[in-house]
Amino acid sequence: MSFLIRRHGDGGGSHINGHYVPTMDELMEYQATREPWDSSIKYGRYTVYFCAASLAVFFLVHWVKVLMLWTR
Helix, strand or coil, X not given: CHHHCCCCCCCCCEEEXXXXXXXXXXXXXXXXXXXXXXXXXXXXXXXXXXXXXXXXXXXXXXXHHHHHHHCC
16 A cells, blocks of 8 residues: 555655655745745735625625515
């Protein structure tokens, strides 16, 4: 079964509970290739869209309830 175990490079990380835990240097090297979320405007826009959609759904449901009460 050892052929099913995925080996991770020759880093100095360790295995805890069967999971590979990389060293801080390996984490920094990996993150250097990724887009930093705090310098990207798209995450802020997604947050605004999510909040706007949540409010729209809330008020839509509220007004449907109000209209249902008015028609009784």
